[in-house]
Amino acid sequence: MHAISSTWDDVIPTDASVLDMMAGGFRSYACLCGQALTDYAAAQLHAIETAQCSVCLGRTRVSLAPGTEHGCGYCGGAGTRDAELAEQLARGAVEAAVDQHAFAQAVASFQGREFTKTEIHERLAGLVPEATTPQLAGRVGQLMRLFQRKGLIMQVSAPTGVDSNIVFYDNPRWQATTSSAEQ
Numbered sequence: 001m002h003a004i005s006s007t008w009d010d011v012i013p014t015d016a017s018v019l020d021m022m023a024g025g026f027r028s029y030a031c032l033c034g035q036a037l038t039d040y041a042a043a044q045l046h047a048i049e050t051a052q053c054s055v056c057l058g059r060t061r062v063s064l065a066p067g068t069e070h071g072c073g074y075c076g077g078a079g080t081r082d083a084e085l086a087e088q089l090a091r092g093a094v095e096a097a098v099d100q101h102a103f104a105q106a107v108a109s110f111q112g113r114e115f116t117k118t119e120i121h122e123r124l125a126g127l128v129p130e131a132t133t134p135q136l137a138g139r140v141g142q143l144m145r146l147f148q149r150k151g152l153i154m155q156v157s158a159p160t161g162v163d164s165n166i167v168f169y170d171n172p173r174w175q176a177t178t179s180s181a182e183q
Ligand SMILES: [Zn+2]
Pocket: 001, 002, 003, 031, 032, 033, 034, 035, 046, 050
């Protein structure tokens, strides 16, 4: 039985970055079979060789910060390597169907009015009826970050809360910038 566990260190450095935490740092890993797992990479490898999801290590849930936990999106919460690979294929299909052009059209359909991520999601859902909500939401989030970096859309509402180094936005509103209208 290869039940892999992941335990947060008792003390997390105060300057620990979110990226380091997301990369699996500040934790110890162990498997019920007794194999030594020195770090996240070793735990991932052991998960793969025992047919478990390489992200949640078969636990079906992931923790990105001490005290928090959510369902693993990489295997759809199944915890198996098969489910992770199937999920990867499905994400590829969503990426192909919801491309930058489709996203730009959805943004343009608001004709300069403000929109939320949910509203964009609804407009694009018809393109990939077989996609699950988290799959499409992941793709929409990816394209929103890309379009924001390119300066084509901007956030027009303020964050609702700031907790240490993570900023929380409560479904913020967005708007196309003038440079997107010129395209
Ligand atoms: Zn094991």
